[in-house]
Amino acid sequence: MHFGMPTLLETKNLEDCAALCKDLGLAFIELNMNLPQYQTDNTDVLRLTRISKKYGIYYTVHLDENLNVCDFNKKVAQAYRDTFFQTIAVAKETGIPVINMHLPNGIYFTMPNEKVYLFNEYLDVFLASLGTFRDECENLIAHSGIKICIENTEGYDKEFLQKGLALLLESDVFALTFDIGHNWSIGGGDEAIIMQHENRIYHMHAHDAVGSKNHLALGTGELYPDKYLRLAERHNCRVVLETKTVDGLKQSVDYLKRM
Numbered sequence: 614m615h616f617g618m619p620t621l622l623e624t625k626n627l628e629d630c631a632a633l634c635k636d637l638g639l640a641f642i643e644l645n646m647n648l649p650q651y652q653t654d655n656t657d658v659l660r661l662t663r664i665s666k667k668y669g670i671y672y673t674v675h676l677d678e679n680l681n682v683c684d685f686n687k688k689v690a691q692a693y694r695d696t697f698f699q700t701i702a703v704a705k706e707t708g709i710p711v712i713n714m715h716l717p718n719g720i721y722f723t724m725p726n727e728k729v730y731l732f733n734e735y736l737d738v739f740l741a742s743l744g745t746f747r748d749e750c751e752n753l754i755a756h757s758g759i760k761i762c763i764e765n766t767e768g769y770d771k772e773f774l775q776k777g778l779a780l781l782l783e784s785d786v787f788a789l790t791f792d793i794g795h796n797w798s799i800g801g802g803d804e805a806i807i808m809q810h811e812n813r814i815y816h817m818h819a820h821d822a823v824g825s826k827n828h829l830a831l832g833t834g835e836l837y838p839d840k841y842l843r844l845a846e847r848h849n850c851r852v853v854l855e856t857k858t859v860d861g862l863k864q865s866v867d868y869l870k871r872m
Contacts, residue, residue, distance in 0.1 A: 614845060614846050614849060614850065614851075614852065615640035615641060615851045615852070616639050616640060616851075616852050616853075616854060616866075616869065617634070617639050617640055617641035617642060617643055617673065617851060617852070617853050617854070618630070618633070618634050618637070618639050618641075618642055618643070618853065618854055618862055619642075619643050619645060619675070619853055619854075619855050619856070619857075619862075620642065620643065620644055620645035620648060620651065620675070621633075621857065621858065621859060621862070622857070623858065623859050624859070626650065627642075627644075627650070627660070627661070627664055628664055630642050631664050631665075631667070631668040631670055632668060633859065633862075634668065634670045635668040635669060635670060637862065637863065637866050638866070639670070639854075639866070640670060640671065640851075641670055641671045641672055641673055641851065642670060642671075642672055642673075643672070643673045643674065643675050643713065643853045643855075644672050644673070644674050644675065645675045646674065646675060646676050646677045646696075646700070647675075647677050647678060647679075653696060653699040653700055653703060656703050658703060658706050658707055661703075661707050662707055665707070671708065671709070671710075672707065672709050673709060673710065673711040673712070673713065673816070673851065673853070674700060674703075674704065674709055674711070674712045674713065675713045676696075676697065676700065676712060676713060676714045676715075677696070678715055680693045680696065680697065680714065680715070680717070681693055681717040681719065682694050682697060682717070682742070682743070682746045683717055683719065683732065683739050683742040683743055683746070684717075684719075685731070685735075685738070690742065694746060694749070697714075697746075697750070698749070698750075698753055700712060701750065701753045701754060701759065702753075704757075704759050705754075705757050705759065709759065710758065710759060710760065710851075711759070711760050711762055711815070711816050711851060712759060712760070712761045712762070713762050713764055713790050713816060714761060714762070714763060714764065715763075715764055715766050716763055716766075716774055716777055716778065717732075718730065718732070718767065718771075718774075719731055719732045719739075730771055730773065732771075732773040732777075733771055733772055733773045736772065736773055736776070739773050739777065740773075740776060740777065740780060743777050743780055743781065744780055747780065747781050747783070747784050747787065748784075750784070750786055750787075751784050751786050754786045759786065760786065760787070760788045760815050760816070761781075761786055761787050761788070762787075762788045762789060762790040762815050762816040763778060763781060763782075763787065763788070763789055763790060764790035764792050764795075764816075764818065765789075765790070765791065765792050765795055765796060765803040765806075765807060766792070766795055767795075767799065768799045768802050768803060769802070769803050769806040769807075770802060775806065778806070778810075782810055782813055787813075788813045788814070788815035788816065789807060789810060789813045789814045789815060789816070790815070790816040790817065790818060791807050791814050791816075791817050791818070791841070791844070791845075791850075792817075792818040792855070793817065793818070793819055793820070793836060793838070793841045794818065794819075794820040794821060794822040794827035794828060794829070794834075794836070794855070795818075795827060797822040797827065797834075797835065797836045798822050798824065798825045798826070798827045811848075812848075814844070814845075814848045814850060815848065815850060815851075816850055816851055816852075816853075817841065817844075817845045817850045817851070817852045817853070818852075818853050818855040819831060819838060819841065819842065819845070819852050819853065819854055819855065819865070820854070820855045820856055820861075820865070821833050821834030821835070821836055821838065822834045822835060822836055823835050828855060828856055828857050828861070829856065829861065830856055830860075830861040830862075830864035830865045830868065831854065831864070831865040831868040831869070832864070832865075832868040832871075833864065838868070839872065842872070854866065854869075
C-alpha cells in the first residue's frame with residue numbers, strides 16, 4: 614500500500630514538493646490541476662519524468678474541481694473534455710496510474726422550498742452526455758492500466774449523482790476514490806453508497822475532521838482513521854494524506870509511524 618501527499622501551497626514548485634515527498638518517505642505526489650503550474654498547457658513531460666527519477670517518486674493527478682464534462686453548453690463541455698483527454702495523454706506518457714475527479718453538481722435553481730438541480734431535472738440529457746464521455750475515456754485509456762477514480766465530495770444524496778456514478782462504473786477504467794474526511798463532514802452519508810461498490814475502491818484521500826471542518830492531520834479529529842486505513846489495505850489502495858499544510862502532512866506521517 615503506497616502513501617502519498619497532495620500538492621501544497623507551501624511548496625511553490627514541483628521540485629520542492631518532490632523533495633518533501635522523499636524526505637517524508639512517501640511514494641507519490643497528487644498533482645493538483647486547480648493550480649496554474651499544473652495545467653496541461655504548462656506540463657513538461659520530460660521535467661516530470663526527470664524529477665520523478667531524481668527523487669524516486671511518482672505522480673497521480675487531481676483534476677480541476679470546476680471540470681464539468683456534462684455542461685449543457687456543448688462548446689464549454691468540449692473544452693473540459695479536451696482538458697481531460699490531454700491529461701490522459703500525459704498520464705500515458707509518464708506512467709501516472711490514477712486520475713482523480715469529482716462528479717459535477719452543475720447549476721441549481723433556488724425555489725421557495727428547495728434547490729432544484731438541473732442535472733436532476735434533465736436527467737436523460739445528463740446521463741447521455743456522461744455515457745458518451747465514459748466511452749471516450751475508455752477508448753483513450755485502452756490497455757494502459759490508468760484508472761479514473763471518482764471522489765465523493767458533497768454527498769451522493771442526489772439521483773443524478775447516484776445514477777451517474779453507476780453509469781461510469783459500468784466501465785473498468787473507472788473506479789472510486791473514498792475521501793474519508795468528506796464523508797465524515799456530511800454525516801457519513803457517502804459510505805453506504807461507496808460500500809455498495811466496495812470492490813471498485815481503488816484510491817483514498819485520508820484526513821481527519823471535526824464536524825464540517827476537514828483536511829485535518831490524522832489523529833487530530835473525530836473520525837477513526839484506522840478503520841478506513843484497514844479498508845484501503847484490503848483493497849491495495851494508494852492513500853493521499855490530504856492535509857493542506859506541511860505541518861499537517863508531517864503529523865499524518867507521524868500518526869502512521871505510531872500505528
